[in-house]
Amino acid sequence: MYKLVCGIETHIELSTKAKIFCSCKNGFSAEPNTQTCPVCTGQPGTLPVLNREAVLLAVKAGLAVNCKINSKTHLDRKNYFYPDLPKAYQISQFDEPLCRDGYITLASGKKIRIERIHIEEDAGKLIHENGYTYIDYNRCGVPLIEVVSKPDLETPEEAAEYAEKLRLIMKNAGVSDCKMQEGSMRCDVNVSVHKENEEWGTRTEIKNIGSISDIVKAVRLEMLRQEKLLESGERVVQSTMRYDSAHGRVYVTRIKENSDDYRYFPEPDTVAFEVPESVVEEIRNALPESPDERFERYTKKLALPENKVSLIYGYKNVCGFFDEAVSLGASAENTINLILSTVFAVLKTEEERERFSLKISAADFAELVKLADSKKIRINKAKEILPEMLKSGKPASEYLKEEDLTALSEDELLSLCKTAIDENPKAVDDIKCGKAKALNALLGYVMKASRGKADSSKASELILSLIKK
Amino acid sequence: MMELIYPLSKMLKNRELSAVELCESYIKKIEAENKKLNAYTSYTFEKARKNAAFADSVLKTGKGGVLCGIPLALKDNICTQGDLTTCASRALESYRPCYSAAVWERLEGEGAVLLGKTNMDEFAMGSTGETGIYPPAKNPNDITRIAGGSSSGSAAAVSAGLSVYSLGSDTGGSVRQPAAMCGAVGLKPTYGAVSRYGLIAHASSLDTIGVIASSVRDAALVFDSISGRDLRDMTSCDVNYNTASALGKADVKNMTIGFSEQFINGAEKTVIDSVKAALSFFEKSGAEIIEIKMPDLEQLLAVYYIIACAEASSNLGRYDGIRYGHRASDCESAEELIIKSRSEGFGSEVKRRILLGTYVLSSGYYDEYYKKACAVREKLKEDFDSIFNTCNFVLTPTSPSVARPLGTEVTSPVENYLSDILTVPVNIAGLPAISLPVKGDGALPAGLQLIGKRFGESELMSAAYFFEQNCLLSLSGGEYSV
Numbered sequence: 001m002y003k004l005v006c007g008i009e010t011h012i013e014l015s016t017k018a019k020i021f022c023s024c025k026n027g028f029s030a031e032p033n034t035q036t037c038p039v040c041t042g043q044p045g046t047l048p049v050l051n052r053e054a055v056l057l058a059v060k061a062g063l064a065v066n067c068k069i070n071s072k073t074h075l076d077r078k079n080y081f082y083p084d085l086p087k088a089y090q091i092s093q094f095d096e097p098l099c100r101d102g103y104i105t106l107a108s109g110k111k112i113r114i115e116r117i118h119i120e121e122d123a124g125k126l127i128h129e130n131g132y133t134y135i136d137y138n139r140c141g142v143p144l145i146e147v148v149s150k151p152d153l154e155t156p157e158e159a160a161e162y163a164e165k166l167r168l169i170m171k172n173a174g175v176s177d178c179k180m181q182e183g184s185m186r187c188d189v190n191v192s193v194h195k196e197n198e199e200w201g202t203r204t205e206i207k208n209i210g211s212i213s214d215i216v217k218a219v220r221l222e223m224l225r226q227e228k229l230l231e232s233g234e235r236v237v238q239s240t241m242r243y244d245s246a247h248g249r250v251y252v253t254r255i256k257e258n259s260d261d262y263r264y265f266p267e268p269d270t271v272a273f274e275v276p277e278s279v280v281e282e283i284r285n286a287l288p289e290s291p292d293e294r295f296e297r298y299t300k301k302l303a304l305p306e307n308k309v310s311l312i313y314g315y316k317n318v319c320g321f322f323d324e325a326v327s328l329g330a331s332a333e334n335t336i337n338l339i340l341s342t343v344f345a346v347l348k349t350e351e352e353r354e355r356f357s358l359k360i361s362a363a364d365f366a367e368l369v370k371l372a373d374s375k376k377i378r379i380n381k382a383k384e385i386l387p388e389m390l391k392s393g394k395p396a397s398e399y400l401k402e403e404d405l406t407a408l409s410e411d412e413l414l415s416l417c418k419t420a421i422d423e424n425p426k427a428v429d430d431i432k433c434g435k436a437k438a439l440n441a442l443l444g445y446v447m448k449a450s451r452g453k454a455d456s457s458k459a460s461e462l463i464l465s466l467i468k469k
Numbered sequence: 470m471m472e473l474i475y476p477l478s479k480m481l482k483n484r485e486l487s488a489v490e491l492c493e494s495y496i497k498k499i500e501a502e503n504k505k506l507n508a509y510t511s512y513t514f515e516k517a518r519k520n521a522a523f524a525d526s527v528l529k530t531g532k533g534g535v536l537c538g539i540p541l542a543l544k545d546n547i548c549t550q551g552d553l554t555t556c557a558s559r560a561l562e563s564y565r566p567c568y569s570a571a572v573w574e575r576l577e578g579e580g581a582v583l584l585g586k587t588n589m590d591e592f593a594m595g596s597t598g599e600t601g602i603y604p605p606a607k608n609p610n611d612i613t614r615i616a617g618g619s620s621s622g623s624a625a626a627v628s629a630g631l632s633v634y635s636l637g638s639d640t641g642g643s644v645r646q647p648a649a650m651c652g653a654v655g656l657k658p659t660y661g662a663v664s665r666y667g668l669i670a671h672a673s674s675l676d677t678i679g680v681i682a683s684s685v686r687d688a689a690l691v692f693d694s695i696s697g698r699d700l701r702d703m704t705s706c707d708v709n710y711n712t713a714s715a716l717g718k719a720d721v722k723n724m725t726i727g728f729s730e731q732f733i734n735g736a737e738k739t740v741i742d743s744v745k746a747a748l749s750f751f752e753k754s755g756a757e758i759i760e761i762k763m764p765d766l767e768q769l770l771a772v773y774y775i776i777a778c779a780e781a782s783s784n785l786g787r788y789d790g791i792r793y794g795h796r797a798s799d800c801e802s803a804e805e806l807i808i809k810s811r812s813e814g815f816g817s818e819v820k821r822r823i824l825l826g827t828y829v830l831s832s833g834y835y836d837e838y839y840k841k842a843c844a845v846r847e848k849l850k851e852d853f854d855s856i857f858n859t860c861n862f863v864l865t866p867t868s869p870s871v872a873r874p875l876g877t878e879v880t881s882p883v884e885n886y887l888s889d890i891l892t893v894p895v896n897i898a899g900l901p902a903i904s905l906p907v908k909g910d911g912a913l914p915a916g917l918q919l920i921g922k923r924f925g926e927s928e929l930m931s932a933a934y935f936f937e938q939n940c941l942l943s944l945s946g947g948e949y950s951v
Contacts, residue, residue, distance in 0.1 A: 038568050042787045044561065044669040045548045045570060047702050079783050079830070083803045088786025133803070135791070263830035265839060268673035268780060270703050 002193040002227050005200050006159050006219060007151035010166060011144050012176045013122065013184040014057045020121045020143035021048035021091065028182070032127075032136035040141035042086030047269050050075070054143035055098070057175055058119045059275055060283050061145050062099030064173040064290065065114050065166070069280050070098055074272035075119075078262040083135055084124040092120035092146075094264040098275075104149075104165050105292065112162050113150040120144050139183075145175075151190065151203075156219035163187050164212045168291045168314045180211050189215060191222045193230070201226065202236040206250055209243050218243040221250045294319055302332040311340060317356035324362035330369035334379065338369060342386045359393030368396040378452045408453040413446075416454065417462045420445040431467055439463065470653060470683035470906060471947035473633050474539055474690050481528055481538045488524035488538030492517050492582050495540045499584060499631050507606045508616075508625035508632075510545055511553045512585040524580035535690050537580035542632040544623045545586040546593055547678070548667040549573050552583075556669050557601025558591045560788045560795050560814030570667020571699045572636060572678055579694060584632055587622025591816045592785065593638055593671040595619050596646055596888055597873075600818040605875060608651055610912045614872040617647030620681065624651040627681050634682040634691055640671050641773055642867070642892025644679030645904035649867035649916020652906040654933075654945050656680045656688045659924050660899035661706040663692075664699030670784040672777040673704075675896045684946040685934040688903070689713040692926065708924060715927040719935040722755035727860035729763050732891060736869035739910040743942060744866050747907065747917050750940045751864070761856050761863065764849055766890050772849070773893040774886060775829050775842040782826025788814055821882060846897050853898040857922040862932055865891050867904040867916030891918065901926050903933045906944035914944055 019026050022039035029035045039046040059069055076094035097118035103111045122142040127134040147166065153159045167178045167185055178185040192203035204226070206218050221243075226236050240254040266272075289297070291313055298309040312318045318339065325335050347353050358365075368389070372382045377400065385399040392398070408416075420442045421428055430438035439460060446459045480486045496514055503509050517540065524538035543549060546556045548566040555561045573583070588606040590598055598605040598621025606621035608614040609629035616625040620637025624647035627635050637644040639657040648655025657679045668678055678695070682688040689712040698707040728748060733741045752758055790796030790810030797809030815823070829838035856863065868888060879885055895902045895918075902920040909915030917936075921929030937946040 038566075041792055043566065043568070043793070044554075044556075044564070044787070045546075045566065045667045046568075047666055047704075049701060049703050077783055079786060081786065081789065081804075081807050083789075083791055083807075086787060086792060088789065089783055261832045263783070263827065263832070263835070265779065265783070265830055265835070268704075 001195065002223070002230075003196060004154055004156070004219070004223055005151045005192045005194065005203070006153035006156075007190045008149050008153065008159060008163060009188045009190070010147045010149075010163065011122075011186045011188075012061070012147065012170055012178060014054055014061075014143040014145060015174065015176050016051060016053045016057060016143050018051055018053070019141035020051045020054045020119070021141055024141060026142050029138050032134070032138060035138045036140065040086070041137050042088075048091055048267070050270055050273065051143060054119060055273070055275060056279070056283060057143075058098050058117065058145050059280060060173055060287065061147075061170060061175045062102060062117050063280075063284050063287055064169050064175065065102040065104055065117075065147075067099035067102030067114060067117060069275065070096055070100065071277060071280065072272065072274045073098055075267040075270050076264045077267050078120075078264055080260065080262055082123070083133070084126050084140075086124070086137065086140060090121060090123065091267050091270070093118035104162060104169065106158060106161050106165065110152075110158070112152045112158075115148045115150050117145050117147050120146060156216040156223070159189060159219050160212050160215040163215055165291075167212070172291050172314075172316050173288060187215060189219060191219055191226070192236070193223055193226045201230070202238050204236065204239050204241050204252075206241045206243050207253075210245060214243060214245055217245075217248065218250055221248070225250060288316075298332075302326070304332055304336055308336055308340060311344075312336065315353050315356060318353060321356060321358070321362050321365070325366040325369060328363055328366035330366040331373045334369045334372050334382075335365070337379075338365075338382060338386060342383050343390065346387060346390055358390060360389050360395070364389065364395045371396060371400075375455065381452055408450055408455075413450070413454055413459060414462060416446050416449050417442075417459060417466055419449070420463065421466055428467055431464075470628070470945040471949045472684040472686050473682075473949055474535060474687045476949040477539055477633065478535045478537070481524075482533070484528070488521040488528065488580070488582065489518065491538060492521035492540055492584075495584055495632065502629060503631060505607070505612065506609060506625050506629055506631070507588055507604050508622045508629060509542065509585040510555065510557065510588045510603050510622065513549065513552050513583050514585070516549075516552065517582050517584050520577065520580065520582040524582060527580050534579050534694070536576065536694055538582060539633050540582040540584050541576065542584050542587045542623060542626045542635040543573065544589055544620050544635070544637040546589060546638055546669040546671075547573060547586075547636060548669065549583065549586070553586060554669070555586075555602075556592045557589045557603055558814065558816065558819070559602055560811070561669075561793075562602065562795060564794055566667075568667065571664035571701060572695045573667065575695055587620070587626055587635060587637075589622060589637075590619035590643075591819050592669070592781070593619040593640055593643055593676075594781070594818050594822055596642065596885060597875075598622070598647070599875065600816055602816065607875070608872045608913075610652060610914060611872070613874055614913065615650060615875050617650030617868075617872065619643040620647045620679075623681050624648050624653055624655070627651070627653045627683055634680060634687055636691075636695070637679050637681055638668055638671070639677045639679040639892075639896065640675045640777060641889050641896050644677075644681060645867050645892050645902060645916065645918060646889070648681050649904045649906065649914065649918075650872040652914035652944050654682050654685055654688050654906065654937075655867075655904040655916070656682075656692055656930075657895065657902050658692060658696060658926060659706075659901045660896075661704050662696045662708055662710070662901070662924065662926065664697075664702040664705045666699055666701040666705075670780075672780040673784060674780060675773075675777055677896070685903070685905070685930060685937045686713060686716055686946070689716060689930045689934075692930075706924070710926060712927045712930040715931045716934040717931065719931040721751070721932075721935055724751070724756035724862070724932065725860040726751055726756050726758050727761035727856055727863040728758055728865075729761050731763055731766060732865040733869075736866055737871060737910070739871065739908075740866045740869060740915045743907045743909065743915050743917065744864070746942055747936070747940065748864065750936070750942070754935075754939070759860055761860065763856075763894075764852055766894065768845070769849060769894050769897060770886060770890055772842045772845045773889070773897055774825070775838050776846065776897075778822045778826035779830050779839050780826070782823045782830065785815075785819070785823055790814070818882070849894065850898050853894075853900060854923075861921070861928060863920040865918045865920070867892060867918040871909045871913040871915055895920055899923065901929055903929060905933055905936060907940075907942040908944065917942075
């Protein structure tokens with residue numbers, strides 16, 4: 001009955017070495033207020049100096065989502081008072097964002113338009129403890145891009161898919177590590193509902209959504225809340241909401257009847273800057289393969305099944321390893337299967353899979369896969385020794401005996417099948433009576449006798465044809 | 470007022486005098502006379518003695534530049550590590566920065582000796598020296614009168630011989646006007662020629678660190694030393710000056726000086742007389758005087774105050790008592806803390822300008838005020854640039870009047886603002902200008918302002934030097950006699 005109109009504003013911390021306006025380290029620090037300096041704590045008399053790397057990464061981010069780059073632009077001051085904002089203004093971009101008019105394509109083929117991407121500095125962090133509020137300025141001055149989508153999202157699932165896609169793209173491009181739990185990617189979701197053919201409703205903004213899956217929950221909850229209000233004849237008030245994952249609810253934190261007046265004006269301490277066309281082109285040409293392009297390549301060119309590809313295509317390092325192994329002659333199918341079934345059983349966390357640092361090389365991996373490809377060993381044998389290889393870092397040859405490496409000949413297979421039949425007359429009778437399951441006993445005999453080398457489907461065929469005779 | 474730096478430097482290099490001795494002689498004088506004048510608001514004698522000892526060690530090896538061992542004073546909005554830097558405000562009454570301004574870093578490295586920090590209008594907002602929290606600096610020529618502002622203490626110190634030279638800041642005339650009031654030379658460089666890193670900001674696109682000295686050559690030597698690119702200030706320019714070497718090379722016969730009757734409209738008689746005499750001097754020396762058309766000066770004043778107050782309202786937002794500065798007590802919330810700390814920390818002139826600045830930036834008014842002011846500013850820059858196609862310098866009085874008595878009742882703040890009318894256009898356009906002390910009204914000097922083209926300090930200083938050395942009106946540059 002009610003339609004959803006949803007747009008997302010995402011703040012993403014850029015992976016630069018230094019902060020955006022000073023030379024403080026941009027990185028995680030356990031101790032509060034240890035990565036600060038007079039500039040990022042807003043001491044009187046200090047001035048901002050724009051970090052070139054931040055601008056270039058922001059351009060890269062824009063290109064990764066098909067934006068047009070605004071070569072000549074400037075910074076603006078956004079003025080407001082808050083304890084985590086040392087200068088009482090945030091240096092951001094107002095009327096001339098660095099990037100505009102991009103898009104992200106969802107699985108359905110629907111394009112979600114990106115209105116703009118601009119650069120700005122992050123604020124500090126407030127920590128509430130023991131009735132006091134502490135301020136950690138380590139995060140102050142960390143370079144951010146703000147990615148603003150147009151309100152093209154029509155379902156909670158689309159909203160989550162957009163956010164996840166954005167995360168994947170930015171991570172893949174090396175723009176950010178995009179960890180929502182750590183705050184290097186933060187989504188503020190705007191939600192409004194309206195009845196079909198009526199005007200769009202008033203929107204609210206939901207903050208503090210800590211994960212992609214929470215986006216779905218938060219949007220659903222807010223849709224429900226708004227629908228309830230409208231059904232009871234009340235109106236939706238423009239407000240800022242907070243998502244409380246512990247109690248599964250959204251609640252109003254601030255009513256915003258009028259929009260805030262930030263008194264934007266061009267930042268006088270920094271000069272207008274320009275990213276030359278040639279530099280933009282350089283960055284464009286150096287863009288890595290996007291997750292979508294990789295998905296295409298794996299499913300179309302390598303003919304791998306979509307459900308399997310979708311499990312690895314988001315991990316840059318996994319795919320890099322995969323590509324290397326395949327380039328060394330390993331079959332795509334066995335490589336992906338071994339990664340999914342065996343390696344991922346060892347590397348269980350997101351963190352480990354992101355990093356994908358193995359003790360063995362892609363060459364070692366390829367060697368193992370090729371043995372299975374050529375049927376010198378059974379795929380199950382490969383699955384058996386791979387965990388050992390991962391633990392020790394030793395190559396396959398360490399775990400395979402001479403005899404393991406020789407394939408089973410046709411004659412040998414035939415003879416084994418004959419022996420199986422001879423040794424298991426009851427099973428043979430059962431098969432003749434139509435109990436197809438009895439085949440397993442004979443197969444088991446052959447597999448055991450051949451130490452797993454026999455091809456089970458071939459053996460089944462042979463056994464059945466011998467019995468028929 | 471006489472040339473000081475070269476003669477003193479020679480004496481130091483010849484070991485006729487040690488830097489420590491020179492330093493102690495200034496300290497003695499300050500201790501005897503500052504109470505009467507309020508030029509300094511805090512002393513840095515311990516640091517001065519260390520600086521002097523360092524200077525002596527350098528001089529002993531036969532090295533050291535012309536500023537090595539020479540004592541100076543810094544306006545109290547220039548950060549010096551560990552020393553009180555208060556901007557004459559309750560908001561920063563006990564503030565000691567953890568770092569030093571670029572200009573002080575440079576000077577300290579050359580062996581300069583810092584005697585103390587000087588009095589000023591609060592946050593550099595004012596032109597009488599009376600808006601700060603300290604008793605105002607007094608004019609050494611007549612202690613019942615103002616020393617000008619906002620760099621009142623810097624000018625008073627140099628004028629009274631309590632410092633060889635000083636640095637101040639000039640946002641709308643705050644180095645030139647007090648220099649004029651006190652009878653010293655005041656140089657405002659081109660915007661971007663001197664790093665603003667460590668200058669506590671008033672209006673970012675207008676603030677310029679300037680030099681107050683007792684002769685043109687002194688000002689030139691200091692300017693050459695403190696100017697140049699600083700990577701910590703994006704607005705600082707890649708310039709390399711040697712204005713001292715250009716002195717004495719003025720090509721007066723090929724000089725064209727621009728003037729307009731507008732400049733002396735409403736000025737005091739003694740000021741008008743001095744300006745006319747100066748023009749006549751230049752003409753007799755071979756220069757051509759041409760009439761120029763200046764844009765409406767009162768409109769320019771409005772442009773200045775809109776832009777300056779807007780930027781100031783934003784720059785002063787950081788004084789919330791949380792990380793540094795005055796913090797109000799017994800507050801129940803962050804909002805209350807911020808509001809109370811600021812209400813208690815700022816004086817009324819500062820509050821007035823913050824309110825005005827907030828207003829002109831606010832939604833609904835931004836286009837009409839701030840945006841429009843910026844457009845007019847761009848036009849003025851163009852107008853000035855084309856004026857400098859027809860002349861080398863523009864000559865004006867620095868101020869329409871000589872120093873007025875301290876505590877003069879003003880019926881409205883705007884009255885005060887009108888006295889900036891001749892200095893403000895220079896900041897709006899970002900040009901260099903120098904105020905030269907000339908005969909005024911009896912004991913009270915007047916100021917003659919020469920405005921040069923952007924980054925044209927060498928030409929400007931040499932023209933100023935020519936005037937100083939040859940015109941009987943000049944009150945500066947006399948010979949130093951021990």
